[in-house]
Amino acid sequence: MTSPHAAPCPDCGTDLGPGPHARCPHCRLPLTGADAAALWQVVIALRALDEQRGAMLLRRDHLLAGLRARRDVPDPAPVWGAPAFVARHPVGAGGPAVGAAEVSGRSAQTVLLVLGGLLVSVAALVFTVVSWGRLGIAGRSAVLFALTAVALVLPSPLRRRRLTATAEAAAAVGLGFLVLDCYAARAAGLGGLDATDGLGYWAGATALLAAGSAAYGWAQRLRFPLAAGFLLTRLPALLALAAAGVEQVQAYAAAMVAGTVLDTVLLVGAERQADGRLGGPILRRAGAGFAVVWALSGGAVAVLGSVTASGFAGALAAWGPLGVLAGLGTGVALRLTALPREGRLAAAAGAAVAVLAAAGGTLRPLLPADWAGVAYGLPATLLVIGAGAALRRTAERAAEPVDGRAVEPVVEPVEGQAWAGVLAAAGAVLGLASLAAVPRALAAALVPLGHAPAAWAPDGGSFRDWQASWPVPGSALVGLVLIAVAAGALAVLRAVRLPAGVAEAVAVVAGLPAVLLIAPAAGLPYGVSMGWALLLAVLAAGAVALRPGLPAAWAGLGVTDALALTWASADRAATITALGLCTVLAAVVAWRAAVRGGASAATAAAVAAVGAVVSLGAEAAAVGDTVGLAQPSLGLLLLGVAVGTVPVAAVLARRAGTETRAEAGAEAGTDGSALRQVSWAVEGAGCALAAVALALTAGTPGVLSFALAAAGVGAAAVALRADRRAVAGGVATGLLLASSWIRLALWGVTTPEAYTLGLAAAALAVGHLRYRRDPALSSWAGYGPGLGLGLVPSVLALGSDGHWLRPLLLGAGALAATVVGVRLRLQAPLLLGGGALLLTAGHELAPTVVQVLGLLPRWVPLAVAGLLLLALGAGYEQRLRDARRLREGLRRLR
Structure with a gap:
């Protein structure tokens, strides 16, 4: 067990000095073992508490001194004092009392005096x-x-x-x-x-x-x-x-920094005064705020002078004021014990920014004009690595392992807070410096995409003819490398608490594009650059297959696949090759992640499955376009890929169900939930491809009808699964009906029943199944939609039809529905069928009625109407009674 550096013996107080000690040289107290380790932790905690108690006592003395200095000040009106505030605003009062003063006496006095x-x-x-x-x-x-x-x-x-x-x-x-x-x-x-x-x-x-x-x-x-x-x-x-005519910007920055140093000295002196004669807490806080503002202003002026300097000497002069600010921030962060954690972080961060600004300003004149981001990013990267290492060492010293286990520190060390501020500032500067590298690298990576339209034109050329004209700025590559190195160092050091894999993923996302762009930057031919990208994609897929739960491996696979497909878009052969390879890789890693990665890699496996389906669809479209297929035919190719996902999703779902029931798969680590997510992803991607395929065939009705029928068959196959039956069955019915409607329209069929009876039959079948599963279901919900689709269009068509067949068939169907409603005591068939039967009968009797009315004298209809009104008035009460009886009878129906 190693004792703290220069720590006294816990028993006799003898200074042990550095190095491990088995026993105290004076009192022979054992200093090793679990008990001694626990004792050292208690001693460290007590020491930290003593430091905090000293800071609190110092703060108490400051506040007390300020109050003593105001002994002769008139008592202010009670505004924020707890008893007075409670008295003015009782609990539950809901606001100030009526007539309460809106401005305190102290505030009114201040306003008057200021004015x-x-x-x-x-x-x-x-x-x-x-x-x-x-x-x-x-x-x-x-x-x-x-x-x-x-x-x-x-x-x-x-x-x-x-x-x-x-x-x-x-x-x-x-x-x-x-x-x-x-x-x-x-x-x-x-x-x-x-x-x-x-x-x-x-x-x-x-x-x-x-x-x-x-x-x-x-x-x-x-x-x-x-x-x-x-x-x-x-x-x-x-x-x-x-007045002296000085024009150098750094001279003014030095003057401002000197004022900041004077401010700091005065404030430190004020903090150590106990009699309050330097103005009290309010004045000290205001002075501290102004000192911070003045320090930032001086630093900004120094940085401005460094940036605008025309030569190395001018940039080197910025080290004077910025170095003083760096030292000042470091001293405040490490020596001002009363400073809160946020203030310590800010002071250390300010010191780091000052050093990085001076270092970057010194390197900037030595590098080309477009390397300014690298000039500031290089020292920021070095500082990130150094601060991360220092933070790791500080954490290790604060939590010394006991019996091989790390002990959580009771109080965060002061130097740890300072290094955390330095690390945050260095990371921020590196991020800002990379703003110049990332867009330039992205623009270089997307250069082949601009040649894709020409390559895929009917008479397009090959991108291979354009080999060495791929501009890749070196500053962009170096900028990406710096980000990757910094993130990788943080990942190795484990100096900061980040979500698992974040630093590694950032390193991969920044580093891999730089590695890929090496080939075009070196002037290699397009084919070599393309092969380099595909090779890295294969390696990334292998990493995912070996470690499905590693976020960095997934990030690498995504970056390499995206860049490989982007570069391949400039050449037909390269596109077909890249899409085929990406399809295979995505399918393999999706399966391996679902089987080996379990729930932790389920989402990534689902994304990979979607990528496999989309890549396969794009491969089919690319091959079809290359062989000269028209747009509707391309749509059918995509539809074939979409229908092919149906059995794949079913197999995955069956495997997921087997794993869930057995609670363990045939292979160790399998997870039914991950396979189920992959199945959903494959099915969803297939549905999206089917939608695109139908859109491509929309311009050719005959092909669209066939495509809808094929899609309907695929949806019907999905409906065979119990967990998809309700939704997929409806979709299949709709697609098949749409296909039949388009075919009927192509044949010139205008009879509405040809379009509605099929849908009505399907709706009645689905409603009957629902009604059998749920006897409490209303007949309107079960049979209403189907009956409405079957009867209403035919009733509306009666007015334009003079043939006898439609009324006969419609009347027979309406009569059947009415009889079924009466027999089964169902409200919807009874009312809908009876209404349709009544309208059909009226339509058939209308010519006869008109003929009869034409033979009678004109006064007869008027007399009949009058007598009818009299009869209605005389039997009103009886009809109301009959209506109530009918209503009660209908209510008893379902």
Whole structure:
């Protein structure tokens, strides 16, 4: 058991120093074994807790010091204090009480003081610059100096009267007057100031104002003057550089970084003060925020100067400010114990970005113009590897193995947090640098795709004639390699907690395209590049077959297949070869993944199965187009592939059912659920191919009718499976009916029954099966659709038909439906059949009725109608009773 570095003995406190120790040299305490290891973990945990307790005590002292400094401040109106808040907003009240003040007294006071101070300052500015011209600038300056003295003296008696906020406002007005005093002094030519350079004068003036404001705020214990002095320290150096005529961007960046260093020193000093005289927590947080903003601004200026530098010397000058920022961020991340984890990560990340910006800016002038991404990506890759290794070592030291098992650390080490920030920043810079490499590599990989239309034209040429004109930028290849190396290093180091296989997959996705593009980059012929791509596809498929659960292997297979098919599209022979090979590879890996990979590789196996079916369909289309088949014939070829997936899916489903029932397959590791997903994938891909095939034959009705019939037969074969019967049976019926309709239309058949009776019969058969399985099913749901399809079109056709056959057959069918409804007490056949029978009878009696009405006098129909109305009125009550009886009888039917 190895003790912590330079750790004291847990018993006597003797410093053990580095290295393993079996016993304490002073008290002979055993330091090996499980008990000693557990004791060391407890000691480490207690040490971390002591550090946290020290930080919390320091924080308590800061807060307490701030509160002590406000002992003479008037009590603010209770807004956020817990008792006052609960009293103003009782639980369950649903909002503030009626009449409650919307603005607290403290807020109103602040608004009034701020507005008053601004108005006084504006008035003084107008007075100094514009008004009271009769006094002259000297007279106005004298008046302004007097007002400044009064404003700066007022805070002292105001604080004694415990009017601290008013004292802050008076001090703010006094500082504003001081700025105007500086302007008035130069305008009046006091001491020959009007002869000085403007920028130089204001550089000195702002320096004096910063120092004086800070000293005044310190002496008066006022926050605003102290904060103003803190902020004004940024301006003198920049103004002095501008006054001196300095044009180098790095000089301004150095000045801003120097201000950041000063900010950090002041803030660290403020954190260590216990009496609160440096302004309290609010001022410290504001100062820290401004220091961060100023550091980012200085870093941005330094990076801008590095990017725009015309030579190596200009880029090298960026190391000054950026190096200081890097050191500052590192020190803050490692030494500022009170810093939260997020702040430590941000500080370390900022330091890493500064180093990478300086390193990339130094390499950029040494490389060609299009290699700028590589200039920044190379140091980022090295830093990713270094940070990952350091993070791994830190984690190993924090969790020392005990009896061969790793122990989870109680507290994350400070250096671990810092290295995590460095790793995140380096990865982000590498990602940004790759934005230039990835599009260029993608454009190079897709070059053959632009020649596909010419190759597949009827008189197209061969892509092989265009051998060495495949441009591949070297910077793109190197950029992809850098991403692959960084991701591979993280995968090997296991320094960060990522989902399984993510880093390996990223390495493969970035590295394989670079490896594939080596052939065209070297000027090799198209055939050699194509063979290289197919070889890597075979190797990737072998990796998947050996390790079906490895995400990186699947990623490699997807990349190589996609690029191989893309490159092959520029040549007919290459396309046919690549599609055939990809079909075989996809089918093999789909089967191996489903059988060997189990549930973990089920989704990938299903995707591979879809790829196999689609590749086979594309292969059929490519071969058909090459031999000169027309579009409808190509559709039939695709339909043949789609129908061929039916038995394959059935075999896979049967195998899945066997594996599920046996709970173990003939081969170790088989999984019925994975095979079932592959079966669904094959079936779904077949359906998609069938849809494409039908679309290709849509322009030729005869071929479309045949295609629909073939698709219907395939769907009927699918319906033989119990788990597909309901859906596939309906689809098969619809396809076969559509095929028959198209054929009838081609034969010139216009009789509606030829189109509807087949569908009606199928609907009645399906409804009867449903009704037998579920006796509680309504007759409208079971038989209504079929009866409606069989009767309604024929009833509508009666009006245009003068022949006797349709009414006879329709009446017979309606009578049969009515009798069945009465016999079986079913509502739908009774009402639909009876209604159709009544309409048919009316249609047949209509000519006779019209003839009879033509023989009678005209008054007879009117008399009959009147008598009918009288009869209706006289027997209304009886008819209502009869209607109720009929309704009850129908309700008893199903």
